[in-house]
Each structure stands twice: as structure tokens, then as C-alpha cells.
Amino acid sequence: MKLAASALVVIVALIHFGIMFAEMYPFDHPMLLAKLESKLGFAEGQGTHAGPIVLNAGLFNGFLAAGLIWGWKAKVNSFQIRAFFLSCVAIAGVFGALTLPSLVTLWIQTLPGITALVVNWLARDYGGNLANCALECD
Numbered sequence: 001m002k003l004a005a006s007a008l009v010v011i012v013a014l015i016h017f018g019i020m021f022a023e024m025y026p027f028d029h030p031m032l033l034a035k036l037e038s039k040l041g042f043a044e045g046q047g048t049h050a051g052p053i054v055l056n057a058g059l060f061n062g063f064l065a066a067g068l069i070w071g072w073k074a075k076v077n078s079f080q081i082r083a084f085f086l087s088c089v090a091i092a093g094v095f096g097a098l099t100l101p102s103l104v105t106l107w108i109q110t111l112p113g114i115t116a117l118v119v120n121w122l123a124r125d126y127g128g129n130l131a132n133c134a135l136e137c138d
Contacts, residue, residue: 005123008116009072009082012089015112016065023058041101064089079124086120089113 022032033048042050064085071081093110097103 001119001123005082005116005120006072008112008119009068009086012086012112012116013065013068013072015108016061016068016089019109020058020062020065023054023061060092064092079120082120083117086113086117090117 067081067085067088071078071085074081090110090113093105093108093113096105097110
């Protein structure tokens with residue numbers, strides 16, 4: 001169970017590193033801008049005005065991913081660290097699902113975050129730690 005908990009934390013972190021990359025690096029790519037304009041209702045050529053907001057969201061996704069990696073590697077209070085960052089992921093996913101025109105964030109962000117949170121809760125010990133389960137857990 002602890003190996004599954006650790007694996008899910010890493011998967012959610014990788015998802016958020018991917019989201020960070022998608023939101024920060026190729027933002028000015030014409031294909032991405034066209035998709036942004038069509039999905040969010042921007043007029044043609046106006047998607048670039050959302051650039052600073054999307055870059056900021058990408059940075060926050062990077063912080064979430066970094067916090068999850070910290071919780072994955074932590075030797076002390078690992079459950080609390082994981083629970084905090086996985087809760088942030090789930091809340092951000094629900095908020096995104098409620099405020100964006102697509103429910104994609106519900107499936108890409110919220111569902112994996114909640115699943116990882118539940119599995120980590122089931123795998124915790126009562127001292128607030130999880131074994132450092134990179135690959136060596138029983």
C-alpha cells in the first residue's frame with residue numbers, strides 16, 4: 001500500500017510538471033493560442049492577452065509538483081506534506097472544473113489528486129510518516 005501511495009504521489013507530481021510545461025513554455029505557439037481562443041472564447045488574436053495569467057498558473061502547478069516531490073522524499077511528516085499538496089491539487093481541480101468551460105481539469109487534476117490522497121491516507125502510520133518508498137517498500 002505504501003508503494004502505491006508513493007507511486008500515485010509521483011504520478012500526480014509528473015502530471016503537474018507536465019501542466020507547468022504546457023502553460024509556461026510553448027505558450028506563444030500559434031496552435032496553442034488558437035486552441036486557447038476557441039476554448040475560452042477569446043477573439044482571434046486576443047489569446048496573447050491571457051499570457052501572464054496562464055504563465056502564473058503554470059508556475060503554481062510547478063510549486064504543487066515540487067511540494068509533492070518534497071512529500072514523497074520527506075523522512076519526517078511525509079503524510080502531512082503529501083496531504084496538504086494533494087488537497088491543494090484537488091481543490092484547484094474542482095475550482096478549474098467549475099470556472100473553465102471544459103471539465104478536463106476534473107479528470108486530469110482532481111481525480112488523480114483525490115485518488116492519491118485517499119491511498120496515502122490508507123497507507124499512513126499514526127506518526128504522520130510514510131516509509132520512503134521510492135522502490136524499496138514491502
